[in-house]
Amino acid sequence: MGNLLQGYVVPGAVMIGEILVIVVPVLIAIAYLTYAERKVLAWAQIRKGPNVVGPFGLWQPFADGLKLLLKETVIPSGANRVVFIAAPILSFGLSLLAWAVIPFSNGVVLANINVGILYLFAISSLGVYGIVMAGWSSNSKYAFLGALRSAAQMVSYEVSMGFVIVSVLLCAGSLNLTDIVLAQRKIWYCIPLLPMFIVFFVSVLAETNRSPFDLPEGESELVAGFFVEYSAMAFALFYLGEYGSMILMSAMTAILFLGGWLAPFNIEPFTGLGAHLWGGFWFALKVAFVLFCFLWVRATMPRFRYDQLMRLGWKVFLPLSLFWLVLTAGVLVGMGWLPT
Amino acid sequence: MIVQAICFYLFAAITVASGVMVIASRNPVHSVLFLILAFFNAAGLFVLMGAEFLALILVIVYVGAVAVLFLFVVMMLNIDFVELRQGFLQYLPVGVVIGIVLFVELLLIFGAWVVAPDVAKSIAAPTPSPTTVTNTVALGQLLYTRYVYVFQAAGMILLVAMVGAIVLTLRAREGVRKQDIARQVGRRRAETLEIVKVRPRQGV
Numbered sequence: 001m002g003n004l005l006q007g008y009v010v011p012g013a014v015m016i017g018e019i020l021v022i023v024v025p026v027l028i029a030i031a032y033l034t035y036a037e038r039k040v041l042a043w044a045q046i047r048k049g050p051n052v053v054g055p056f057g058l059w060q061p062f063a064d065g066l067k068l069l070l071k072e073t074v075i076p077s078g079a080n081r082v083v084f085i086a087a088p089i090l091s092f093g094l095s096l097l098a099w100a101v102i103p104f105s106n107g108v109v110l111a112n113i114n115v116g117i118l119y120l121f122a123i124s125s126l127g128v129y130g131i132v133m134a135g136w137s138s139n140s141k142y143a144f145l146g147a148l149r150s151a152a153q154m155v156s157y158e159v160s161m162g163f164v165i166v167s168v169l170l171c172a173g174s175l176n177l178t179d180i181v182l183a184q185r186k187i188w189y190c191i192p193l194l195p196m197f198i199v200f201f202v203s204v205l206a207e208t209n210r211s212p213f214d215l216p217e218g219e220s221e222l223v224a225g226f227f228v229e230y231s232a233m234a235f236a237l238f239y240l241g242e243y244g245s246m247i248l249m250s251a252m253t254a255i256l257f258l259g260g261w262l263a264p265f266n267i268e269p270f271t272g273l274g275a276h277l278w279g280g281f282w283f284a285l286k287v288a289f290v291l292f293c294f295l296w297v298r299a300t301m302p303r304f305r306y307d308q309l310m311r312l313g314w315k316v317f318l319p320l321s322l323f324w325l326v327l328t329a330g331v332l333v334g335m336g337w338l339p340t
Numbered sequence: 341m342i343v344q345a346i347c348f349y350l351f352a353a354i355t356v357a358s359g360v361m362v363i364a365s366r367n368p369v370h371s372v373l374f375l376i377l378a379f380f381n382a383a384g385l386f387v388l389m390g391a392e393f394l395a396l397i398l399v400i401v402y403v404g405a406v407a408v409l410f411l412f413v414v415m416m417l418n419i420d421f422v423e424l425r426q427g428f429l430q431y432l433p434v435g436v437v438i439g440i441v442l443f444v445e446l447l448l449i450f451g452a453w454v455v456a457p458d459v460a461k462s463i464a465a466p467t468p469s470p471t472t473v474t475n476t477v478a479l480g481q482l483l484y485t486r487y488v489y490v491f492q493a494a495g496m497i498l499l500v501a502m503v504g505a506i507v508l509t510l511r512a513r514e515g516v517r518k519q520d521i522a523r524q525v526g527r528r529r530a531e532t533l534e535i536v537k538v539r540p541r542q543g544v
Contacts, residue, residue, distance in 0.1 A: 008343070083373070114474045118396040125404030129376070132408070136369060136415050144415075151412045155405060175393075175476055307519065 018110055022099050030243045031061035037295050044299035071232035076139060079229065083137035088230065088237035091130025095244030098123040102251050103178045105261045105279025116177035117165060120252055124207060127245055128154040131209070131216060131226045134238070138229035146225030149306065150209060150216035156313035157206040163321035164200045167193060167328045168256050173339025181260030183339065190257040196324055197257045199317050201293070204249045206313070208242065210294055212301040213309060220303075250290035251283075258286045344388060351384040368414045376407045393476045 035050065035057070042049030050057035075084060101116040103109040113119060128151055135147020169175060171193070172183040190197040206213040217225035227238045254260060261279035304312070332338045354377065361374040379402045386395035483491050536544055 080367075083369075113392065115392050115396050115476065118393070118400065122396050122399040122404060125400055128404075128408055129411075132411055132415070133373070148412065148416070151408055155408055158404065311519075311521075 022110060023096055026096065026099055026244065026247065027240075029247055030240050031065065033243045033247060033291060034064070034239075035061045036291070037298075040292065040295040041299050044296075065236065068232055068236040073232040073234055076229050078139035080137040080139070083133050085234070087130050087134035087137060088234045088241070090133065091127070091241035092237040092244065094123055094126050094130065095241045095248060098248050101177060102248075103181060103255070103260060104283055106178070106276060108280070109178065112176065112178055115175045117169065117175050117180065117256075120177075121162065121165060124245070124249065124252075125154070125158050127207070130238070130241065134230065135226040138226075140229050142222045142224075142228045143226050146216040146222050146228070150226060153206055153209075153213065153215065153309060153313075156310060157203040157317070160199055160313065160317040160321040161203045161207065163318075163325050164196045164203070165256070167196055167321075167325045170325075170328055170332055171339070177255055177260075181255055181262060184259040184262060188257065188259040188262075193257065193324075193328070196321065199321050200257065201253060201290075203317065204253060205294070205297065206309070208245050208249055210246065211298040212304050214303060215306055215309065246291065246294055247287065250287045250294070253290045254283060254286035258290075260286075348385070348388055351381045351388065355381040355385065369411065372407060372411045372414050375410070376403055379403045379407065391475050393474075393479060
């Protein structure tokens with residue numbers, strides 16, 4: 001009996017505790033990202049944004065959440081019920097699943113697996129299923145069109161994202177996220193791999209269906225795209241999933257190109273023991289910066305036309321990232337800089 | 341160990357069950373979704389064997405790309421599977437023969453391990469134990485170092501197949517208005533604009 005307790009119950013409880021320690025802050029961050037988006041857009045458009053609920057409108061995300069929770073979930077009569085309900089759950093679940101491998105600071109990671117970057121890439125490429133399933137099961141033309149657009153879009157941009165990741169891997173010499181961050185101690189990869197950094201950021205925008213690539217939603221042509229038939233909590237789950245994957249992709253950008261938890265300058269108190277304390281702070285700051293860029297782009301750019309989106313993905317980004325990958329490999333081999 | 345065994349039977353049972361559902365379900369979209377579930381659980385089995393690289397590549401390539409295209413096509417085309425099942429009995433013998441051949445081959449491979457355990461040692465390039473190198477390194481050494489020419493040849497064959505598929509489906513349609521960005525950017529004012537002085541009461 002004691003063996004069972006020691007062997008399974010205690011480690012299981014610890015594991016659930018660790019998961020909660022990661023998931024709860026992520027959920028709060030998602031809530032405040034919606035608030036931040038509304039505030040940033042408001043500032044960009046010289047408005048005030050949410051400012052009624054609580055001081056500076058800070059309770060607004062919770063008020064919105066409560067409202068959506070109390071509303072009625074409507075399931076269209078022609079819908080495929082099981083798939084219809086599974087789609088938002090999948091969408092939201094996937095955006096939380098990937099946090100298992102994100103290193104928040106040196107050694108502060110739930111699962112330090114050897115193929116962490118592949119895990120992240122796999123999870124992000126699964127995001128399309130929530131959208132496709134929602135679009136198909138809604139039994140609605142607008143939703144279906146949104147789903148088809150999103151499937152083609154995400155598959156297209158994944159290819160160049162893969163090449164970008166491979167060129168980062170060549171420089172770092174490891175698939176482990178902690179090792180990739182530690183390999184950037186001399187220089188963050190956004191400097192030597194600047195074109196790849198830009199390609200990656202734009203691909204991330206397309207992968208998360210954010211403006212200017214928000215064609216799957218395209219409210220001016222498809223009403224709301226793939227989630228037009230969803231209401232109440234099911235809708236909220238899509239919303240949370242989208243913002244969750246935005247934060248996740250920002251974290252991925254920070255880890256691959258902006259040096260993860262590393263401090264931008266090696267001075268006291270950021271070295272030695274201080275590095276551990278400050279790691280989470282720098283990581284959060286970098287993620288917040290990338291997220292701000294997401295919102296900034298949304299406030300600035302008009303939506304792409306669909307053929308332009310495909311052209312950018314296949315005819316510009318794919319050749320560019322392939323060329324840069326070969327160039328990176330060539331330089332690394334030629335100069336003897338290959339990591340062992 | 342018990343947890344590992346439970347996980348194995350769970351993954352294996354779901355893989356087999358969803359494999360059956362792929363061919364049994366009436367709705368083609370459900371078939372593809374069950375196929376994805378089967379891929380997932382196969383990836384889980386790979387992880388249990390310590391082949392985490394293969395598991396994630398399976399998820400990225402098959403679930404993330406191939407199955408998306410399957411789903412895309414199935415959703416777009418509205419295939420009637422009941423109609424496709426018409427000739428089921430007619431093709432059954434062929435399917436059974438292929439199944440038996442594959443089964444016998446699997447038996448031969450695994451049977452060889454059981455009958456002659458030393459046979460694994462006579463492999464030309466044995467995989468190093470997973471405890472010494474990560475399986476990413478092991479696969480890399482096998483594919484890119486030892487069997488690099490075979491690997492390149494496989495790549496060439498795939499490239500040729502891809503070019504062939506594109507050539508077969510490529511057609512130049514008449515009357516399609518395409519955006520030519522180079523021409524748009526490159527054109528001068530003199531080529532497109534003409535300034536006409538319009539006199540009152542005379543028109544252009």
